[in-house]
Amino acid sequence: MPKLLPIWPMAAPTRASEIEYERFRAPLFARKGWALIYLVDDDDAVRDSLALLLGAHGFEVAAFASAAEFAQVPRRQEKACLILDHHLPGMTGLEFLASPAGAALGLPVILITGMADSSLSARARALGVCAFLEKPVSESRLLGAIARALES
Secondary structure: OOEEEOOOOOOOOOHHHHHHHHHHHOOOOHHHOOOEEEEEOOOHHHHHHHHHHHHHOOOEEEEEOOHHHHHOOOOOOOOEEEEEEOOOOOOOHHHHHHOHHHHOOOOOEEEEEOOOOHHHHHHHHHOOOOEEEEOOOOHHHHHHHHHHHHHO
16 A cells, blocks of 8 residues: 655744745645645655655655555546656566556656666657656756646
């Protein structure tokens, strides 16, 4: 079962964090409606960090440690996208997308990797990946890719 994380808790602002608090009080996407982000990354620290970041921006996050774990869970929301790490145990992100389970997703996919090259990017595009991001990925690039994915 996926680990569903709550929206970032709202803390009372302090003088030093007024601006930061305002960002969390009015999440970027909360005004546009609820969206579910499926997150697949085998690195616990990366997965937890991205889940917290996305939760702070108003997304519901279902996090998985492998593509096989993700493939077993039924999709339950129309407005959703998948953030998929390329280097996973068992099968790579691209191998998953090329599999029958990956081909039947019906979700926009954002592929992230720590080791990018032009051939990997080209293969990802050929499999329908809507964004290809290299780790460490910046908050603005990730949120921009998610916004474009959810609009498609």
